[in-house]
Amino acid sequence: MKAAAAPEFEVSAWVGAAGPVSLAALRGKVVAVYAFQMLCPGCVSHGIPQAKQIRKTFARDEVEVLGLHTVFEHHAAMGRPALEAFIHEYRIDFPVGIDQPSEHGPVPLTMARYQLRGTPTLLLFDRHGVLRHALFGMVDDMRAGALIAALVAESVADTGPQPHCDDGACRL
Amino acid sequence: MKAAAAPEFEVSAWVGAAGPVSLAALRGKVVAVYAFQMLCPGCVSHGIPQAKQIRKTFARDEVEVLGLHTVFEHHAAMGRPALEAFIHEYRIDFPVGIDQPSEHGPVPLTMARYQLRGTPTLLLFDRHGVLRHALFGMVDDMRAGALIAALVAESVADTGPQPHCDDGACRL
Amino acid sequence: MKAAAAPEFEVSAWVGAAGPVSLAALRGKVVAVYAFQMLCPGCVSHGIPQAKQIRKTFARDEVEVLGLHTVFEHHAAMGRPALEAFIHEYRIDFPVGIDQPSEHGPVPLTMARYQLRGTPTLLLFDRHGVLRHALFGMVDDMRAGALIAALVAESVADTGPQPHCDDGACRL
């Protein structure tokens, strides 16, 4: 049995995107998503620079980089205008989704759905939209680069939720 | 002629202070003031850590460390609740004054009065409240330490705006 | 046509190796070789730490890490006892080959054979012993990790100088 594609993000808006963003529309690419909060020190000193480095290191037709603003504390301080100022000042050049606030508690919906432990968390999805790595805290650049490159090296047919038999052949 | 004591700060509130703060009340101590904005990348990566390092390096009865939140852009994103969240998350352990917004433009009153060029700026006042250094941008730690120590080494009588003749004696 | 396996290193000795080391004996593994000089500042501050990081990031049965001491200046200062002290002090935990000095000039034999531009240089060989990357100067960790992982992801059969038909089958 193959792993299932991950659920879509539930976001109230995308900042810096030309249009709507979805994991489904990114099938065929590796997707690196940085879950962060703009007032989380480790996100600012480590996560955001690493996300920008991923954007710089890998080709756009192979790897998509997204941010996900998963605010679970200090909600009043991290609303949309604050996030937009942050994105401007830190020269963030990839789309950032605003995780949908919950009506029932401080943790936003996507963060809850993915059971994230906190911020920063680097989520790596393969070409089939399967979540392959959820890395909480400081991941060193070499390891991040190696994990992403390994996913890039997988052909579209290598893994994922497609049936075992396809193209007239059956795969182990 | 001796240099005049600097004008007081015009702030709307002090965060993290036991009571009101004034340069006048700090006479006798060297005062290091970091003018910053919470969404200014250089302030976050360099200015705030250096301010904390000053607090750690020098004795409290010799050197006072203060922050001054001089917001001149993205005002909506850097209001008091946002600043308080920032102070909490970055473990800032010295008082921070909120520079009084102007009714006539984006630059707040103290920033205008001191003619600051931007953020971060490190202001160093001597034991007489005279502004001796206004250092804009990245100052390396060794130089900051040396400048502050030189001010600490000045006796209260060394400099300042007091009259030439005092205590019944006349000084050169 | 397939690329040819790279020529062997010509070294006067291996330090820190259990026995003789050869590219031929490492077929099947990716091999990362750091050409360095112990008195080259960029090698000490960047190359050696990166080599150790490669050793730490990748599994030993997938990636071999080697040093190559390519002394082309200050020969008197970087002889074998000096190198051994350096290896000890910097806790280098992979084998280091001493590039064979030339009788005709300052550049040692392997360095000349590989036409290296200087130190540090990171050489990356694929599972077939083919030199795939020669990276002179400071390579950032993410890129190094990505390049190595991409080579690791190649199956033994993917590339290299082997005949098209093997194991009784013929491959495209």
Place this chain on the structure above:
Amino acid sequence: MKAAAAPEFEVSAWVGAAGPVSLAALRGKVVAVYAFQMLCPGCVSHGIPQAKQIRKTFARDEVEVLGLHTVFEHHAAMGRPALEAFIHEYRIDFPVGIDQPSEHGPVPLTMARYQLRGTPTLLLFDRHGVLRHALFGMVDDMRAGALIAALVAESVADTGPQPHCDDGACRL
């Protein structure tokens, strides 16, 4: 009673000095001496850059910076030619004394005389040649800058081994 001036260094040679160097000849200046070994990792990554930073931060007529090569291990690897290559490659622009090897053990004479605990050690002498600080290990730049500036701020008459009464006056 005043503190005594420190004993002179016992060195076999000075590298990079116009002529002989002595603490006595430097009376009137603050003297910062970095005891180091060229194969000591902490000296290379921290001590030498800090020594260069001291040279850059303070005026030459106020502060003298010297190196002291106190080899107590790997003697064969750190002889004079090796040191000269190191000084050249690391662009060291202050005089370095070679601590005189002992006939009775690995620890050289000045290192023993000053009872240094290891390398790197930053020795700070005041304007009277009195050793005021011996800082073993990593000292942060701000503290180093502050300690040196405090010594610079002392007038020649402030401290030191001179008699209590001088210039016809008696001092407390």
